[in-house]
Amino acid sequence: MGIRRLPGEFWILFAFLINELLTEVIAAWLSDSRINNMPLLHLYTLVSFWLISFFFRELFREKELVKQYFWPYMALLTLLLAINSIWLEPLDGFNSNAKALVQVLFISYGVYYMFDAFGRIDLLQPHDLSISLVSTAILIYNAGSLFIFMFAKLLNNGLLSRESQSGLWMVNSLLYLVFQLLLLLAIWVQVFKATKSSS
Amino acid sequence: MGTGIQGNEILLLITVGVLIMLLLAFALVAFFFLSQRKLDDERRTAYARELAHREQLLYSNLQTQEEERRRIAKDLHDAIGSKLNVLLLNLHRLQKQAPATPEIDETVREIFQVIHTTIETTRRISHDLLPPTLESFGLSEALSELCAQYRQSGAVDIQYQVNEEAPAASNKTVDLNLFRVVQELLANSMKHGPAKQVLLQLQLQAGGLQLNYTDDGPGFDPKAPGYRPGLGLQNIESRMRMIGAEFHIQSASGAGLRASINYKSIA
Numbered sequence: 464m465g466i467r468r469l470p471g472e473f474w475i476l477f478a479f480l481i482n483e484l485l486t487e488v489i490a491a492w493l494s495d496s497r498i499n500n501m502p503l504l505h506l507y508t509l510v511s512f513w514l515i516s517f518f519f520r521e522l523f524r525e526k527e528l529v530k531q532y533f534w535p536y537m538a539l540l541t542l543l544l545a546i547n548s549i550w551l552e553p554l555d556g557f558n559s560n561a562k563a564l565v566q567v568l569f570i571s572y573g574v575y576y577m578f579d580a581f582g583r584i585d586l587l588q589p590h591d592l593s594i595s596l597v598s599t600a601i602l603i604y605n606a607g608s609l610f611i612f613m614f615a616k617l618l619n620n621g622l623l624s625r626e627s628q629s630g631l632w633m634v635n636s637l638l639y640l641v642f643q644l645l646l647l648l649a650i651w652v653q654v655f656k657a658t659k660s661s662s
Numbered sequence: 663m664g665t666g667i668q669g670n671e672i673l674l675l676i677t678v679g680v681l682i683m684l685l686l687a688f689a690l691v692a693f694f695f696l697s698q699r700k701l702d703d704e705r706r707t708a709y710a711r712e713l714a715h716r717e718q719l720l721y722s723n724l725q726t727q728e729e730e731r732r733r734i735a736k737d738l739h740d741a742i743g744s745k746l747n748v749l750l751l752n753l754h755r756l757q758k759q760a761p762a763t764p765e766i767d768e769t770v771r772e773i774f775q776v777i778h779t780t781i782e783t784t785r786r787i788s789h790d791l792l793p794p795t796l797e798s799f800g801l802s803e804a805l806s807e808l809c810a811q812y813r814q815s816g817a818v819d820i821q822y823q824v825n826e827e828a829p830a831a832s833n834k835t836v837d838l839n840l841f842r843v844v845q846e847l848l849a850n851s852m853k854h855g856p857a858k859q860v861l862l863q864l865q866l867q868a869g870g871l872q873l874n875y876t877d878d879g880p881g882f883d884p885k886a887p888g889y890r891p892g893l894g895l896q897n898i899e900s901r902m903r904m905i906g907a908e909f910h911i912q913s914a915s916g917a918g919l920r921a922s923i924n925y926k927s928i929a
């Protein structure tokens with residue numbers, strides 16, 4: 464298909480990936496500089512929520528529910544995340560509530576996509592396969608890491624041994640690697656696989 | 663000690679949570695991909711079956727059309743043609759026996775002319791419907807005759823080249839379909855353009871034949887958005903599929919048309 468003719472949702476996916484990269488780089492730099500990088504996690508949670516929501520909005524833009532309630536929904540969730548970061552989980556600490564909420568929403572998006580697309584798509588068509596791979600990546604990563612982030616505050620409070628903590632974060636890293644590989648595969652399918660003509 | 667137990671419980675809770683969530687996610691993903699794949703396969707099989715059915719209908723249609731043409735051509739030739747000849751003979755007899763007056767001579771001459779024209783028209787229609795040359799002498803001669811007819815009309819400069827490396831390996835059905843394809847290609851060259859030069863090459867090879875057709879007409883862009891092959895081209899493709907021949911067409915806007923047919927007979 465070529466990169467210039469990519470559908471809108473893929474440009475949002477690129478923005479999401481750039482956000483991931485920037486966050487990783489800045490977080491590492493802050494950590495090396497011995498500066499608390501937790502505020503960055505709050506910002507990252509909000510931005511990734513926006514981008515993934517916009518990504519799925521592109522897929523479901525014809526749905527009446529999305530047409531009517533997308534912006535109020537975004538405003539409400541943004542407000543909730545902001546309230547959480549200001550009053551419930553301060554910026555210098557872990558935002559388990561917000562992260563868990565956003566992950567549950569991402570899981571819901573992925574599950575909804577699969578139920579909605581089932582029987583309607585054709586997996587031999589690059590676009591359909593690609594979007595299914597993105598949804599799979601989002602579903603698997605967020606489902607797998609949901610419990611880790613839900614209990615992240617407890618992990619940091621020293622309730623677990625250092626080995627157990629690093630073991631769990633390694634599981635998260637592994638899932639994140641799978642997530643990134645699936646996204647890479649999805650983009651490759653969309654950009655390089657030719658559309659097949661069929662029914 | 664208490665902290666340790668609590669820590670282990672939390673670790674267990676997180677591990678079980680992660681595993682259950684992953685299991686659920688994998689189950690959903692596996693169900694989605696496997697079922698969707700199965701559905702896609704079923705859909706494709708149904709579509710292929712429908713296509714095959716449509717193709718079969720088209721083949722039957724083409725065969726019926728050919729049989730009907732053959733019947734009409736035979737009827738025209740045997741029934742009408744022979745009766746016209748009888749009429750002509752009787753008119754000759756009448757002309758000899760009738761008193762020679764200028765009015766009768768004029769009328770008889772007019773009737774002769776009408777009968778001759780009708781015989782000629784009947785013969786032409788009959789030949790167009792089913793060229794006797796094709797039936798009697800095969801594809802190569804029939805194509806030669808077809809090209810000569812076009813050349814005589816002066817509308818196009820046709821070159822016809824035959825290379826007989828081996829005796830013809832085709833049968834009457836194959837010959838008839840190939841002949842119809844060339845007729846269709848020539849009609850298209852005349853209709854869209856028209857082309858000024860046409861080159862037709864027939865190569866009879868061991869176990870098959872190769873037919874190449876080139877014209878210098880305006881051509882068309884098969885990759886242009888919204889392009890759909892016309893009925894003539896669809897007919898050609900169907901005929902070629904029906905006899906199991908490979909058909910390739912190359913064209914571009916302003917660059918003429920090249921068509922090639924490769925037929926291999928099944929031993």
